[in-house]
Amino acid sequence: MTTLTPELKSGANPRKRTGSLVWHVFAIAVLCVVLYPVVWVIGAAFKPGKKIVGSLDLFPADPILDNVKGLADGIAGISISTFFTNSLFYAGMAVVGVVISSSLTAYAFAKIPFRGRKLLFALMIGTLLLPYHVLLIPQYVMFQKLELINTYVPLLAGKFLATEAFFVFLMVQFMRGLPRELDEAARLDGCGHLRIYWSIVLPLCRPALITSAIFTFINAWNDFMGPLIYLNEPSKYTVSLGLMMFRDQQGISDYGGQIAMAMMALIPVIAFFMAFQRYLIDGMATSGLK
Amino acid sequence: MLKVAGASVAALGLTAAGCGGDGGSGDAGNADGPATLRFAWWGGEPRAVKIKKAIALFEKKNPKIKIKPEFTDYQAFWEKFQTQASGGNPPDVFLNSVAFLAKYDKRGVLLDLKSQVDAGNLSLKNFRGGVETAGQVSGGKQVAVPVGANTMSLVIDKKAWDKAGVEPKFGWTWDEYFTSLQTIQDKLKIAGDTGYAGVMYLYDLYLRQNGKAFFKDGKLGFAQDDLTQWWSDYYKRVKSGIVADPKKIEQVKPKSGLSAGLAGAEFTWDNFSVRYEGEGDSDYALAPIPTTDGKDTGQYLGSLMLSISTKCEAQAQAAKFIDFMVHDPEVGKVMGYDMGVLATDDQFEAYKPGAETDKAVAEANKGIAAYESDVEKAGVLGKITPHPSGADVVEAAFLRIAGDVANAKQKVPAAVKQFFSEAEAAFQA
């Protein structure tokens, strides 16, 4: 059985052990720099609102729990769990939609030599290039005519219809990297495309699928413009919209509450990442591929 | 698939129920008929909590009318509003401000409220200081109703001014103002002002003191020379340090330079002054606007307003709701000065500031009420000149280009030229 990495597993060899130590020291040093701002955000959640803006300290001098406790009352009469449930629904459905629709499309581009594929591929890449702001209003008008405003349909339709070319392209790149002998052999054995897609290509592309799932989840979780434009009723608002309620142009903005909620909003994404990042490694191993 | 279908059916139900749908068109003229109204505003959590209470009061008295709230932050509100309005789906009733009146009137979004006033669904009586005219576009067409009435003011860091031994007073002149700033700078080693020259509404007051106005007859009401003078003086003052370094002010945002202790004074709307107590550690007070002739401050009451969209099918009910929001004394007590000092006498008298649970807010509100009655007594209040379409864009350009000047990124004559050309484009858009 092969291991996953190019390096040999570190054994009892003392040289290997020093190497390992050097590696950890180096990685942690880089991490300290990279994580400094993250730690600041977490620290800020325990600072009084007045002290957050322009605060130079990494940790609060006198940590307080008021910001976090304040969230228990909800925001403007809406409980925090409403925002989180809505966001989870949106992000979860988005993941399902993107993974299914993008992998089907990518399979067609990467593995089926059909007529017109080159033109469609170019068009698909073309959709990556237009900033989404200009599509926003025509799309809004269309969804309004369909009477779908104030539902999650406009937010999810694009995910189920593979309009996010990024993910299609990502999967195409991975599928093109797979050894062709595998599916050629399957075809000679008489397997249809659906079988090859499901039993051979999908399992082998698991890293790409997981990557897409993670990105989709984070994007949907952080999406502000979509929910802002399409959702009207406060009970349907997502976390990203809820975060805006702490802001007040003219009055007192509750920066403490905002940071506390932003910190809480990080938990599901981190959990999602932690849960799925293992499969990024396991993908190749379980497939039994050399 | 089933889920999606279900969701779209729900949406259908919603839109069908939108604005007067259940009663059919026959009820549109009847202010008591059943209707569902979408009401949208911007603002933070405290405002949302208060408005929801006010809505509950309204629904209790008018059980057939349902109000559906929609709210978000100021910037996001106008993004969403433009998208909805251009898609033919604006909220029925919404918060509005003077900078956007002409823009959305020109685009046919705002309902002319005259018919509803004539029908007796909406009263324009009992407004303080004639502020109801702030809801008119040029030609006198009433497209909005003020809920709060505010005036520009000077907010000072009380402790800093006391320490420097200077004091603002009614009828003081600009020279006296800047001399005081100089004293503050000399004694406390902080700047005097956070950066006044990009505040469109302040320059408006200055122009009015000199017989002009920022906007006149749908155009800019001043010449390039006027602005060249205003910004040249400004640049000199930034250089000398009596006006704060824009880099430092920018750095502490979203906090104000005043509450961050970088300067001793800042011009802003009197009702915005609540924020300083919440942000800073000093004491803050409202001070009179400096004058040119020793008397006239050029002040007027501006305000936040409520409008009805032309797409609304239950106009009578919408008018009734607005009437309730601006006149009902109970609503006044609930709202307080959240959207500005209450615009009508009915509400102004019903609400006594100072009872708020947050001590700082209570003090600030008392100060605002006192300030407005002082200004009113001084007899300096005039009427706002209607803002043309594009005023919002002009305001943003004015602020931005003044920043270019202060940062020495543009010479004053070039900056003035650019501002005039951007303003021209904004009026035409």
Add this chain to the structure above:
Amino acid sequence: MSLVKDATVLAEEVNVVRPVAQKRRGRRDNLAGYLFMSPWLAGFLLLTAGPMIASLYYAFTDYNLFAAPKWIGFDNFTAMFDDPRWQKSVQVTLKYVVIGTPLKLLLALGVALLLNQSRRGQGLYRAAFYAPSLIGASVSVGFVWRALFSDNAVVDKGLGSLGLNLGGWIGDPDMILYSLVALTVWQFGAPMVIFLAGLKQVPRELYEAAAVDGAGPLRRFWNITLPMISPVLFFNVLLESIHSFQIFGSAYVVSNTFCGPADATLVYTCYLYQKGFQQSQMGFASAMAWMLLLAVALVTVVLFWSQKKWVHYEEDVK
């Protein structure tokens, strides 16, 4: 178009290997191809093609979103080239793309190589390095970036101890763009994960064979790793460039919503957004969008053309 050509080459490669006699399979492939991509096709036709054509039309009109669009030919484009703010936004964006993209990719690749070794606590390291990207362009980023890049804050002090006294970056029109670049580079998680996934696909026996031949780590990286991950590298270069050209959220958050001071962070889409959503000049905004599309398409085409020289797909390698 080299995009089309590239796909043709790809299609031909597949065709060549196929036994000639299998015409029926060709027809079946056509059907299967369209069935597999029917979601995308539907999405493209419903959600993308229509709005794209509409925006192309608006680009040649005076359109304020309420009155009917008025045809004005190329006026939006000529006005754009004369507009000093548009020129500024192009400058700002190019600077941002040219500095930010390579730095971000280098860091992402570096960390991916570092993490592509079996060490204790791998998953934890990976999550930790990815954490900055989880925050996205949220409001808290605005706060923390202001806190890092102000006068006498961490960055200023750190650079000061190295003898570089630059002061605060956030308020300084000459420096704030670099704090934005720093933010982009800091959020290197996405390309890092993609690199990692690519590295996992490199067959291990290649390294073993090279090790037997006595190739050092640098040689192995150059001769094995780099060619093997080149499809992924190509993907990252292309996508990161496209994303950089379209940067919006972080500029909006870091510069406190109006892309200042003194237009110092007025990136292209920020100006496009101001034109379309604040000034209601949708015609001008659409024209800007199509200019951007053309520019990015040019970059894309060049990259696709260049990939024949340095990207190795399994199809070519055999």
